Structures are given as C-alpha cells and as structure tokens.
Amino acid sequence: ERGNAVYDKHHNPVYLEGFISDITARRKAEEDMKLAAKNLAELNATKDRFFSLLAHDLQNPVYAIISLSEFVAENFSNFGRAEVEDALLQMHNAARGIYTLLENLLDWARLQSGQIVCQREFVSLVKAVNYALDHYRKAAMQKGIELEFVYEQDAMVETDLKLLSSILRNLISNGIKYSYPKSKVSVRMQKQPDWIELCVVDRGLGISRRHLPKLFKLDNDLHQYGTANESGSGLGLILVENFARLMGAEVSVESKLNNGSKFYLRIPGKI
Secondary structure, X not given: XXXXXXXXXXXXXEEEEEEOOOOHHHHHHHHHHHHHHHHHHHHHHHHHHHHHHHHHHHHHHHHHHHHHHHHHHHHHHHOOHHHXXXXXXXXXXXXXXXXXXXXXHHHHHHHHOOOOOOOOEEEEHHHHHHHHHHHOHHHHHXXXXXXXXXXXXXXXXXXXXXXXXXXXXXXXXXXXXXXXXXXXEEEEEEEOOOEEEEEEEEOEOOOOOOOHHHOOOOOOOOOOOOOOOOOOOOHHHHHHHHHHHXXXXXXXXXXXXXXXXXXXXXXXXXX
C-alpha cells in the first residue's frame, strides 16, 4: 500500500491519494511453492531410503552366491553329492530372490512412468490362482509349507491377467516368506453378487498394528526378514496395491503380530 495526503491551502488534510495492491494471490503462490518444495524434499528422502533398502536386499543374496560359490570351488574335492546339491540349492534360492526383486523393480519403474495400463479380458480365477501357486510350490516345499486353494466353483471375471498374476505371485510369495516352516499358506475364493474375494492366508510372523496403515505405501518403515532370514523391501506389496487400483479392485489386510496375516483382494464383477 502506498498513499499521500492531499492538503488544502490552509494545510489541512483533505483526502489521501495512492494505490492499494492485493497480495493475497502472491502470498498463496509463495505458500504453494513452499509446500511443493517440502513435498518434493520428503519424496526424495523417501525414495533415497527406499533405494537404500533395495540395495541392501540385493547385497545379501549376491553375497550369498559369491561366498557359497567360492566355498564350493575351494572345497569341491572334499564334498559329497548331497553337500554340493545343498550349496547349489542355496545359490539357486538367492538368485531367484534377486530375479524377483529386479522383476518387481522393473514393474515399479514402468508403473511410475505410466507404461502399465489395464487391458481387460475374461479370466478364469481358478486357472490364475493355480498357475501362481504352481510357480511357488518348490519354494514352499523347501520350507515344508503346504499350499492350499479353497473354492467351490470357478469364476470368470473381466480383468487384466498380467496385473492379477503379479498380485497373486507377490501375495503368495509374501505368505511363504513370512510363514513358519511346516505350516500352510491358503488361498480362499468367495463369490459375492458384485465381486469376488480372494484371500491369501499365512500362519507366520504377522504385522504389528503400528505398521498396518502404511503397509502398501512407499514411506512405510517396516523392513522385516522372513522366517528363513529372507530379505524383504516391501516393494511387492506396494505393487499389489497399485495394480489392484489399476484393475478397479481393492486390497486390504488383517494381521496380528506372531499370528499370521490375511490379505484380501476384491475384484469387481457380476457372477
């Protein structure tokens, strides 16, 4: 605001002349810029922490492969067939862990760049679930975990098979990772008038109430090892939530610490 007093010939003030500027818009723009800068800084910090966890998760299996291969090479003549097979199995598991992590990382990068879209087709849920279970039967067998699929009859839904398959693989893999040896991971299918519910149930470590609200978020602070010391960045669950949203589906979780978890996927569709 700027103004000057105007006086009469007797030097008495008569009126003020000048201008008034409304800085509301400018102040709002400044506040918006500050908020955007703060959000960007928080996002960068979250991504830095996330990629640090990913690097840690890659480091463990890579180190396992290097150390095991060196140990076998140096002591091969003293090893029996069973010992060599055991070492090879451990290296195979470590390599599979790296592959799964890189696969999820690639999907996440494609998701962030908008390259993944929902392409709908009619899908048999029984076939989709059985295919995902077959993918992990060997891993489950190594921990003595039984894989179970409970359903009454098949259901056909119009959805994206690739997105659905990725969701199922991540949830089943997660269940095996955090289940106690010699337990069971179940997939249960229930039909409702307007949607079908798939529930993946494990009998394992469970999740504390404090971590549940941010379980599917990039800024979650849960970094929990599996029951066989498997590493886990949480990227798989982040993909699950994002892929479910792309499909028009919903994902939720019920869990208690040391009492297992139930992950629900609700897919819209008329029966």
